[in-house]
Amino acid sequence: MHYWGDEWEHWEKLYKVISFIEDYWRTRGRINTAGCKEKYGTFRDYSEFWDGTVLSLIKPYRNGYYKYWIDRCVIKTITKYTGIRWLFRRYQYWIYNRGINIAVANYPEIKDELLSDLYHYKLLKGPEVYSDVEHRYWVTDSKEN
Secondary structure, eight states: OOOTTOOOTTHHHHHHHHHHHHHHHHHHHOOEETTOEEETTEEEOOEEOOOSOHHHHHOGGGTTOOOOHIIIIIIHHHHHHHSHHHHHHHHHHHHHHHHHHHHHHHOGGGHHHHHTTOTTGGGOOSSSSOTTHHHHHOOOOOOOO
């Protein structure tokens, strides 16, 4: 964890990687990245996967705005029960994982800053990413009385 004004030499790399990951997720996976940012020197993502509507597939950054009821009611139901949404979400999970793996492989010196505050950390797999992200970064105080 870093604070503003720290003498940490990797600030620019972190901003560059955040921009890369956000662009990679949006363009290749149509993942709604509603606020990838740096906070306390760590990468925070607030990503949402496809909900089954055409509007959120075309413009993933406009998720939640439904102008057309047919999209929200009819098409969303069709994609849910035909399995299209399930299939496309599996593809998005793969793209999510792939973007993180590429970033960690290219910038191993900021791996801890990239992995410590991911929203969907349970989706991470691969040789470059630890399989124990939950135990490594998500520590809770459990004091028994």
